[in-house]
Structures are given as C-alpha cells and as structure tokens.
Amino acid sequence: MPKVTYTSHLGMVDILPDESPKWRALEHIIHDEAARFNFEEIRTPIMEQTELIKRGVGQLTDIVTKEIFAFTKGENNYVLRPELTAPVVRSYVQHHLDQRGGSQKLYYIGPMFRAERPQKGRQRQFHQFGVEIIGSDSPVADVECIAFMMRIYQRIGIKNFNLKLNSVGDPESCDTYKDVLREYLLPNLSKLSKLSQKRFRKNPMRILDSKEPEDQEYIKNAPVISDHLNEESKNHFKQVCYMLDSLEIKYTLDPLLVRGLDYYTRTAFELTSPDLGSQDALAGGGRYDLLVEEIGGNPTPAVGFAAGIERLFIACEELNITLAEPKSVDVFIVSLGEAARKWALGTLPVFREKGFSATMDYLGRSMRAQMKDANRENARFALIVGDNELEEDKFNLRDMENSSETLLSLKEILSVISGS
Ligand code: AMP
Numbered sequence: 001m002p003k004v005t006y007t008s009h010l011g012m013v014d015i016l017p018d019e020s021p022k023w024r025a026l027e028h029i030i031h032d033e034a035a036r037f038n039f040e041e042i043r044t045p046i047m048e049q050t051e052l053i054k055r056g057v058g059q060l061t062d063i064v065t066k067e068i069f070a071f072t073k074g075e076n077n078y079v080l081r082p083e084l085t086a087p088v089v090r091s092y093v094q095h096h097l098d099q100r101g102g103s104q105k106l107y108y109i110g111p112m113f114r115a116e117r118p119q120k121g122r123q124r125q126f127h128q129f130g131v132e133i134i135g136s137d138s139p140v141a142d143v144e145c146i147a148f149m150m151r152i153y154q155r156i157g158i159k160n161f162n163l164k165l166n167s168v169g170d171p172e173s174c175d176t177y178k179d180v181l182r183e184y185l186l187p188n189l190s191k192l193s194k195l196s197q198k199r200f201r202k203n204p205m206r207i208l209d210s211k212e213p214e215d216q217e218y219i220k221n222a223p224v225i226s227d228h229l230n231e232e233s234k235n236h237f238k239q240v241c242y243m244l245d246s247l248e249i250k251y252t253l254d255p256l257l258v259r260g261l262d263y264y265t266r267t268a269f270e271l272t273s274p275d276l277g278s279q280d281a282l283a284g285g286g287r288y289d290l291l292v293e294e295i296g297g298n299p300t301p302a303v304g305f306a307a308g309i310e311r312l313f314i315a316c317e318e319l320n321i322t323l324a325e326p327k328s329v330d331v332f333i334v335s336l337g338e339a340a341r342k343w344a345l346g347t348l349p350v351f352r353e354k355g356f357s358a359t360m361d362y363l364g365r366s367m368r369a370q371m372k373d374a375n376r377e378n379a380r381f382a383l384i385v386g387d388n389e390l391e392e393d394k395f396n397l398r399d400m401e402n403s404s405e406t407l408l409s410l411k412e413i414l415s416v417i418s419g420s
Helices: 022-036 050-058 061-065 084-095 139-156 171-191 193-204 204-209 213-220 231-246 310-319 338-353 367-376 387-392 412-416
Strands: 047-049 070-073 076-080 106-115 125-134 161-169 265-272 279-285 302-308 328-336 358-360 381-386 396-401 404-408
Touching: 022 139, 047 084, 050 061, 050 076, 061 139, 061 358, 061 396, 070 204, 076 161, 076 381, 084 106, 084 125, 084 302, 106 231, 125 161, 125 279, 125 310, 139 231, 139 265, 139 279, 171 193, 171 204, 171 213, 171 231, 193 204, 204 213, 231 265, 265 302, 279 310, 302 310, 328 338, 328 367, 338 358, 338 381, 338 387, 338 412, 358 381, 358 404, 381 412, 404 412
Parallel strands: 328 358, 328 381
Antiparallel strands: 047 076, 070 076, 106 125, 125 302, 161 265, 265 279, 279 302, 381 396, 396 404
C-alpha cells in the first residue's frame, strides 16, 4: 500500500518547537504591557455565528464577501473568526459587561482565519493581538489605544514605522461626505471597477480603499473627508492629534485612510513598516461607535486596534531582533547502565523542585551520544553517572561552557548549579 502523508492546509502553518519561544516571549510582553495599562484579557471562542461576522464586519467587505471560512452544521451557521472586534463586542453585549461599570479595557491574543491567497506576511490562519476600549467617547481612549500599540513595538525595538491617521467622521459628517463623494464619482461610475460600483450606493467611502487599477485615477482626485467633518468630529480629531503630539507619538495624516471594515467612525489609524515587503501593514484600528448598537447592545462608543503577530516577527527578522534566548536546559543527566538510569529518573525531580530544568537520555545510548545530546540541548551542566559514581555517591559535574569536570555529591552539585 502506498504510504499516505498529510500536510497542513495551505496558508495554515505549524509553529514548531524552535519558534515557540519567540511566541511566548512576545505574548509575555503583551500581557505585561497590558497589565501596566490596566487592560484585562478576554478570550472568546474560535467560531462565531456567521450572521454576527456579516453584521459586525460588514456585508460588502472583502472579509465577508471573499474570505470567511463558514459552514453549516444542523441548524447552525459557523464561521471561523476572521477578526476579534465583532466577537469581543458580542461578548460585551451578551454578558452585560457594561454593568461592571466604567469603560471596559479589553485585550486579546489569538488566531484568526481568512481565506486569502497566501504569500509572505499573509496567511489563512494568522495571529493578532489587540485592544478594545468599550464605553468611552473620549479622545483619551483613542490615544491610550494607540499608545499601547506603539509601546509594544517600542519595547521590542521596532522603531521604523509610519503611523497614518485620519478621521472618517461621525455618522452625520459621514453622510454629508458620502453625498459629496457620490456626486464626484457619479459621472464616471461606469468606468469604476465592478466592486466599486457595487459599493457606490451603500458605502462609497470603501471605494477609497480599492486596490483595483481602474479606480486609482478617481481615488487620487477625490474630495477628502477632512474637508467635510462637522464641528464635533473635527474637535474630537484635533484633540486626538494634540494628545499624540504631547506624547511625542509621530504620525502622518492620510485623508484616504478609511480602513477595510464597515463599522469605523471618527479616528482611523494604520501602522505600516518599511521593513515589511508588499504586505506592509503591522496593525490597524480606530473608533467604531456604531458597532455595539449594530449587534444588539445599547449605543456605546468604542475604539480598538488589531496587530498582526506574524508581520511583527517578519519585521523582527529584517531588523535582526531576537525576542527569545536560544533554548537551554540547566542539567542533562548522562546515565550509563540500568541502575544509573533509574537513579537519574529519580533525581530529575530534585532539580525540578528547586526550579531548575533537568532532563536525561531516554534511549539508553552511549556516553558519547548522550554528551552530544547535552550539547545540542544547550545544557549548562552535564551530570555524569555510572555504576562507580553510584557506589561512591559522587558524580561528575561537567560545566559545558568551560568543559571543566568535578566530582561532587548531589548536595554540592545543587549548590554549584544555584551559583552559591
Ligand atoms: P485587519 O483586521 O485587517 O485590520 O488586520 C490587522 C492586522 O492583522 C494587519 O495590519 C496585519 O498585520 C494582520 N493581518 C491581517 N490579515 C492577515 C493575514 N491574512 N495574514 C497575516 N497577517 C494578517
């Protein structure tokens, strides 16, 4: 019978043992910074109702029209979550988190799923971390959200990026602007891409986000939203800019930035990196004051961002930033003979209980092979035990860095390892 082998799905990648330390290092940084900002972690299911994502992300977005992994089972429609803002808001409404009082400052880390064409920096299962501040209308919330995002990159050592900022206005400004935009686009409507023609009625602002070549000429000369913000939106945006200035967070204003999702209002931002290739977006976010009500809650303002973890790692690679130390183990017990192996198995817990990492050979191999293993495992010390050592109750401790060997009792070994 021919041997059958299996591979992971296209665009869905394994995080292998050599890579997981950097994931843990990053996750540690995110948890640590989140605690400093007083954000609380939220974890929601991987699958949601398809209807929630359609409503929450927007019927005409690329995500919903082309990229969701959805299926039906029995009566239920399931979708693998393509982003987490709608699910977090769903959870906020479902569990009445508003009743905890104040604004809810939430953060998350986890996998997302989009059926995109895989390429460098674009996967079908990828990971994001992000923040949602629900319940505050204040520009302070926008700025804290951006400050947290920037802080993560700063702490990692990624300094070279472009924070693009825009305001897409409140619903009133948006309606005025949409009319202005439709009026401008109407004479050339038939020359726009099919997708843009479809978006023209319901959400012409998304046309500004189009990558279709035939749309570019019209996008370039389009009227910009900043000329059509009402006083309130203008004021809110001014304060966001002013506070970012005072925190010395640099940004550029980009009047064409509308972001890919339907529910954004007022502040919109995107962080790009020149160290990434064509997929240069590190993170994006903004205000979504209409979403909570859209998915069944009371009108509640909110702001958030989502950042791609794989993209962050690509930037780290380009910049030669290592997030985690190479793996190592404190003690590798090299055991020769049955009795020594038994002793080794019984002694591992002594080290582990003291907080050291310790391992041994499982294959009963030669001394040479075991020493090679200890080297490969990057052991600090090799503890060598055979029948003689057992008899004398003294063991050879080899310092793997300087190759010195000393005959010591277990008690002495523990104090050497502890550095005392
Ligand atoms: P979005 O939810 O589309 O605003 O995406 C936020 C961030 O997630 C982007 O800036 C990227 O860094 C990352 N991202 C989005 N889609 C993908 C993908 N298919 N593969 C890898 N990262 C992605």
